[in-house]
Amino acid sequence: MAPLRAKFETKNKTSDLAVRTISAAVLAPPVLAAVHLGWPFFEIMVGLAALILAWEWQRMCVSAPNRAAWVTVGLPYILLPCLALLWLRSHPEWGRETIFWLFVLVWATDIGAYISGRLIGGPRLASSISPNKTWAGLIGGAAAAAAAGTVAAGLLGKESLLPLAVTSGMLGILSQGGDLLESWVKRRLKTKDSGSLIPGHGGLLDRVDGLLAATAGVALIDFAIDGKVLVWL
Numbered sequence: 001m002a003p004l005r006a007k008f009e010t011k012n013k014t015s016d017l018a019v020r021t022i023s024a025a026v027l028a029p030p031v032l033a034a035v036h037l038g039w040p041f042f043e044i045m046v047g048l049a050a051l052i053l054a055w056e057w058q059r060m061c062v063s064a065p066n067r068a069a070w071v072t073v074g075l076p077y078i079l080l081p082c083l084a085l086l087w088l089r090s091h092p093e094w095g096r097e098t099i100f101w102l103f104v105l106v107w108a109t110d111i112g113a114y115i116s117g118r119l120i121g122g123p124r125l126a127s128s129i130s131p132n133k134t135w136a137g138l139i140g141g142a143a144a145a146a147a148a149g150t151v152a153a154g155l156l157g158k159e160s161l162l163p164l165a166v167t168s169g170m171l172g173i174l175s176q177g178g179d180l181l182e183s184w185v186k187r188r189l190k191t192k193d194s195g196s197l198i199p200g201h202g203g204l205l206d207r208v209d210g211l212l213a214a215t216a217g218v219a220l221i222d223f224a225i226d227g228k229v230l231v232w233l
Contacts, residue, residue, distance in 0.1 A: 056203045
């Protein structure tokens with residue numbers, strides 16, 4: 001029975017990865033197009049995403065004993081990163097490049113964490129919150145984000161690749177922290193997924209939880225240096 005169970009689980013993992021890959025391949029082009037085109041397409045995309053995220057959040061809170069408090073907490077959790085995305089994209093010179101870099105490093109983090117976690121496994125990162133996440137996944141995700149930052153630095157013609165690579169790696173860790181935060185919230189609210197909008201991923205919140213955290217990090221850096229985070233790095 002054990003070999004059959006292992007074979008069945010492997011088949012399910014392969015099928016799940018295929019569904020996740022197809023969903024990402026379908027969603028990525030319109031998202032990148034909106035980032036490239038800017039106003040009004042990017043604003044419309046972020047606005048629609050904010051509405052969907054708000055709906056998913058209140059749906060998760062329906063059965064919570066202190067529902068009003070959870071809904072109140074959800075407002076800044078969703079709204080502030082969405083506003084930060086619009087603010088970062090609005091920079092006349094580096095807005096588009098900043099958002100491209102942010103999106104790619106978050107996607108690289110997800111891919112790196114997923115692959116390294118599956119291939120290496122090992123000790124759990126936070127078993128009481130998310131039993132599938134491992135230290136190998138955390139390190140692999142951060143390394144993939146750093147690699148994305150290195151490529152971005154090269155494309156932008158930076159004299160030194162290290163600052164953007166290191167910052168990207170740290171943001172990759174922050175992105176995974178956002179993922180863990182949402183997992184903790186779902187455990188407290190006794191729900192598995194925020195929704196079923198995206199096949200293989202669950203709801204939109206399940207897909208962008210890391211992006212929300214990383215966006216907040218980039219916005220704080222950008223605000224601290226009075227704009228143009230990519231120029232500073």
